[in-house]
Amino acid sequence: MHAMSDTQRRTRLGRRHLLAPSVRAASAVSVADAVVALHATDAATVFVSTCARLAEAGVDTVERALYEDVSLVRLLSMRNTLFTVSSGLAPYVNASNARAVAAKERRTFLTHLHDDGNGLGENWLIETEKATLAALTARGSATGSELSAAVPALRTKITIFPGKKQETVQGVATRVLRVLAAEGLIRRDRPRGSWTSSQFRWTAAESWPARELAEAQAEVALRYLRSYGPATEADLKWWTGWGLGQVRTALAATAAEEVQLDSGAMGWVSPGDTEPEPALEPWAALLPALDPSAMGWADRGFHLPAEHRAALFDRAGNIGPTVWWNGEIVGGWAQRADGEPVWRLLSDVGRDATTAIEAEASRLSEWVGETRITPRFRTPLERELTA
Structure with missing residues (x-):
């Protein structure tokens, strides 16, 4: 059995995730495919993650892929989380994860409608969805507020968890749009405000080519191993949100090979991917909160010292902005109120690393310009740096 050292894993990460200067990409689609999927819960993450890996960083490059070419698309998928993937991979992510998420979203919403006790149910939801899609088609692109003004049913309010401690009154517009988006009938268009905003407009979406579940899961697993391998069963299970049986079936379908990790665990790589890769030039990176290179494994011990976790993660397990060497x-x-990037090193990495990090901070400032980035999930160190 081949062995795969932590040093080799870090070399693979730098090359395959396009983080070293010599391997940076020319397009946003190349970046998305290199990491399989970009976290999109926080709108800014898609842009900062992509630009960190582009040879020529720029907001326009990412916006063009998202809203003009539509070569990047957002899907509620792995772990019921919003991700951005290439349009070529989207049918597989849709079949392997998003369809199940959409079905759960619909069931949950119908349960809330039933529990409200006002006679709203599946027929009401179907008619409301038809009216919403018709209004959106007529406008081409619209915000949730604009659609609510056009479709009276979207202004309905229901009581969630009636009679329980968490009882609350909620408007249905957001839930209806979430279900339609999860089912791939509408997609997020340009936001109101800057590229950091999550107040999206909506537009109609084209349907994906059909893919069978097993085929799709095998394809997603293979893409994951090519980008993140070696990875354990637990890593793939965590990243995809699949059950252990599905993970093992998908690994078998890819003909993945086992390797021995420094931790003593068995990892998996794609077929034939067991040979060591040559070392890269020294590289530094400033990556955003929830960046895929930080969130791609359940066990991050090979690239994250355990003593750094408390400063870099929030209580829910979301990682904040990170400095890499x-x-x-x-x-x-973090980014201060005046726009200046500021960082704190938690490891002693020497003068060469500090110089490279300063250069990356300057590159970040150049393309970000006057925009201010505040992560949705605040971590202890990020809060300290911005205080």
Whole structure:
């Protein structure tokens, strides 16, 4: 059995995730495919993650892919989380994860409608969805507020969890749009405000080519191993949100090979991917909260010292902005109110690393310009740096 050292894993991460300067990409689609999926819960993450990996960083490049070419699309998929993937991979992510998420979203919403006790149910939802799609088609693109003005049913309010401690009154517009988006009938268009905003307009979406569940899961697993391998069963299970049986079936379908990790665990790589890769030039990176390179494994021990976790994660397990040196997380960063990037090193990495990090901070400032980035999930170190 081949062995795969932590050093080799960090080299793979730098090359395959396009983080070293010599391997940066020319397009946003190349970046998305290199990491399989970009976290999109926080709108800014898609842009900062992509630009960190582009040879020529720029907001326009990402916006063009999202809203003009539609070569990047957002899907509620793995772990019921919003991700951005390439349009070529989207049918597989849709079949492997998003369809199940959409079905759950619809069931949950119908349960809330039933529990409200006002006679709203599946027929009401179907008619409301038809009216919403008709209004959106007529306008081409619209915000949730604009659609609510056009469709009276969207202004309905229901009581969630009636009679329980968490009882609350909620408007249905957001839930209806969430279900339609999860089912791929509408997609997020340009937001109101800047590229950091999550107040999206909506537009009609084209349907994806059909893919069978097993085929789709095998394809997603293979893409994951090519980008993140070696990875354990637990890593793939966590990243996809699949059951263990589905993970093992998908690994078998890819003909994945086992390797021995420094931790003593068995990892998996794609077929034939067992040979060591040559070392990269020294590299530094400033990556955003929820970046895929930080969130791609359940066990991050090979690139994240355990003593750094408390400063870099929130209580829900979301990682904040991170500073990297040669494939290892060595600190965190933030953006002050005046726009200046500021960071703190948690590892002693030497003068060469500090110089490279300063250069990356300058590159970040150049393309971000006057925009201010505040992560949705605040972490202890990020809060300290912005205080």
